[in-house]
Amino acid sequence: MSQAYLYLTILIYFAIGTVVAVIARRGLKRNMADFFLANRTLNGIIAALTYSATTYSAFMLVGLAGFTYTGGVGAWGFELIYLSGLVLVAFFGPRFWLAGKKFNYISPAEMLGDRYESKALAVITAVASVIFLIPYSAVQLIGIGTLLEGMSGGSISFISGLVLATVIAISWAWIGGMRSVAWTDSLQALMMVIVSTLSVFFIVYRSFGGFGELFGTLENQVPEWLAVPGPGFFNFKPFLGLSLPWFFFSLSNPQVSQRLFVPRSLSHMRIMVMGFLVFGFIYTLISILWGFSARILLPGLPSADLATPALLASTHVPQSLALLIMLGITAAAISTINSIILTLSSMVSRDILAKINIRITGEKELALGKIFVPIFAAAAFLFATLRLDLIVILSVASSAGLLVTVPPIAGTFFWKRGTAGGAIAGIIAGGVIAFWFQFGDIRPLGWWPGIWSGIVSSSLFILVSLLTKPPAEKASYFVKSINKLLKEKNVI
Amino acid sequence: MSNSLRNWVIWFLLLVLAAFVVPFTLLSEIFKFYGAFLFWGLFALASIASIGIICSRWKD
Numbered sequence: 001m002s003q004a005y006l007y008l009t010i011l012i013y014f015a016i017g018t019v020v021a022v023i024a025r026r027g028l029k030r031n032m033a034d035f036f037l038a039n040r041t042l043n044g045i046i047a048a049l050t051y052s053a054t055t056y057s058a059f060m061l062v063g064l065a066g067f068t069y070t071g072g073v074g075a076w077g078f079e080l081i082y083l084s085g086l087v088l089v090a091f092f093g094p095r096f097w098l099a100g101k102k103f104n105y106i107s108p109a110e111m112l113g114d115r116y117e118s119k120a121l122a123v124i125t126a127v128a129s130v131i132f133l134i135p136y137s138a139v140q141l142i143g144i145g146t147l148l149e150g151m152s153g154g155s156i157s158f159i160s161g162l163v164l165a166t167v168i169a170i171s172w173a174w175i176g177g178m179r180s181v182a183w184t185d186s187l188q189a190l191m192m193v194i195v196s197t198l199s200v201f202f203i204v205y206r207s208f209g210g211f212g213e214l215f216g217t218l219e220n221q222v223p224e225w226l227a228v229p230g231p232g233f234f235n236f237k238p239f240l241g242l243s244l245p246w247f248f249f250s251l252s253n254p255q256v257s258q259r260l261f262v263p264r265s266l267s268h269m270r271i272m273v274m275g276f277l278v279f280g281f282i283y284t285l286i287s288i289l290w291g292f293s294a295r296i297l298l299p300g301l302p303s304a305d306l307a308t309p310a311l312l313a314s315t316h317v318p319q320s321l322a323l324l325i326m327l328g329i330t331a332a333a334i335s336t337i338n339s340i341i342l343t344l345s346s347m348v349s350r351d352i353l354a355k356i357n358i359r360i361t362g363e364k365e366l367a368l369g370k371i372f373v374p375i376f377a378a379a380a381f382l383f384a385t386l387r388l389d390l391i392v393i394l395s396v397a398s399s400a401g402l403l404v405t406v407p408p409i410a411g412t413f414f415w416k417r418g419t420a421g422g423a424i425a426g427i428i429a430g431g432v433i434a435f436w437f438q439f440g441d442i443r444p445l446g447w448w449p450g451i452w453s454g455i456v457s458s459s460l461f462i463l464v465s466l467l468t469k470p471p472a473e474k475a476s477y478f479v480k481s482i483n484k485l486l487k488e489k490n491v492i
Numbered sequence: 493m494s495n496s497l498r499n500w501v502i503w504f505l506l507l508v509l510a511a512f513v514v515p516f517t518l519l520s521e522i523f524k525f526y527g528a529f530l531f532w533g534l535f536a537l538a539s540i541a542s543i544g545i546i547c548s549r550w551k552d
Contacts (some may be wrong), residue, residue, distance in 0.1 A: 077532040081511050084539035087504050090546040091497070215525040223523030229516050236516050247508070270547040277540045285533075451509075490551045492496045 025176025035177035044271025049186035055333035066304030068291025072225030074234025118420030135394035137381035188331035241448020363480030400450035404430030424466030
């Protein structure tokens with residue numbers, strides 16, 4: 001595809017997004033809550049769209065479609081089990097929101113540190129997030145670089161793709177913090193879902209004659225793709241190893257859980273949750289149908305990751321449509337990267353630097369947070385240029401690695417006996433297990449790293465908590481005051 | 493933990509357990525659209541509806 005077309009498309013996308021980002025920043029005040037949480041005043045629809053765009057990355061149309069290509073319908077089950085995990089938001093969302101408002105929390109790490117009365121816990125949670133999420137962002141950048149390089153036939157270099165994506169991600173986060181990110185995310189979420197839905201309709205109707213015919217073809221040609229374990233990729237243990245950590249994604253990933261602080265009210269949070277669920281169901285279905293279509297149209301590809309690029313490059317997809325899909329995938333990646341960068345910046349400023357040096361407050365804290373936006377983007381860029389295996393391992397390990405924060409988060413609201421010692425022991429040991437098992441490809445008893453990091457972190461959180469002294473007064477005050485507010489708001 | 497919360501937790505545990513178990517057992521030999529594909533689709537819709545009921549009770 002012509003280099004000029006690709007550049008022009010991205011330029012138009014960048015220009016429109018920048019206008020949206022600038023408009024969104026109007027009225028921005030110079031404080032942490034406004035820059036990183038849009039002053040906790042997001043409208044439910046915008047909150048739903050930013051939640052969707054942040055959650056769904058380039059993984060969907062590339063990775064999940066690839067899983068479908070190789071493993072069949074198990075990919076649909078895996079992603080829908082994740083979606084059902086939103087029940088955790090139905091339980092914890094109002095609790096986060098009320099606690100955030102009452103205690104003025106900016107990040108989930110800050111909430112943990114305050115509730116367990118431990119600066120060290122806030123610092124460790126923030127550091128763990130940086131360790132696992134920067135490589136995850138780098139992998140998104142690698143995806144954009146590879147896609148642009150592949151689609152342009154090499155005339156746009158991998159590095160040029162990375163530079164473009166990094167500049168876009170920094171710009172929109174820098175211009176107006178969460179306000180700009182939320183609005184550009186919304187634009188991108190709509191783009192992602194509209195473009196991918198139109199494309200799948202086009203491919204399915206043109207190549208198969210309709211959805212019934214697509215499934216008819218699958219039943220005839222590759223019937224095992226419609227059952228699990230089916231072709232073997234989704235045997236039970238890998239399926240569980242993938243699905244279980246992802247079930248907890250809405251709590252374990254701070255770029256997502258921080259969004260529980262931002263809706264204007266609980267009715268706007270309800271719109272956010274339901275809007276996301278509808279978006280997620282549609283986007284998952286589209287990604288799976290895309291993978292199934294690739295399986296029938298282009299059998300025998302050497303790698304599952306090639307399913308989407310190969311389909312885009314094939315004669316089954318007209319160039320104009322391929323260009324739009326490329327943009328949809330780029331939007332999915334950028335909207336995830338800039339949200340991660342923004343969240344990590346808030347955590348470094350509030351949970352690491354301000355905890356180490358108590359004189360960092362107010363505008364100084366905000367200025368430091370903003371400085372980290374380009375720093376983290378540059379770090380992700382550098383990691384992406386290195387293309388180290390280690391980055392991919394850390395990225396893959398991120399769901400298992402961040403899972404270790406879930407037991408203390410649950411304890412925050414439901415277990416007054418929990419202690420910072422228990423939380424820290426669980427996070428460190430669980431995080432090390434996640435990385436070590438992923439790095440060494442170690443699967444004791446055949447179970448995946450996420451299962452072990454979950455077991456180790458939960459057990460240690462409970463055991464060490466029982467052996468150490470809890471912050472009794474704070475725990476009692478926190479739980480009692482949140483429960484009182486929950487009752488007033490009729491939250492179960 | 494309130495009774496209502498406990499009941500919802502049990503309901504979701506059963507729902508998610510079914511999503512792990514049923515496709516790998518009862519549906520593992522059904523190589524049709526109405527096998528695991530339809531089951532997981534209905535599982536997701538049941539989850540979405542349940543979450544909708546939980547959220548609908550929230551008051552501002």
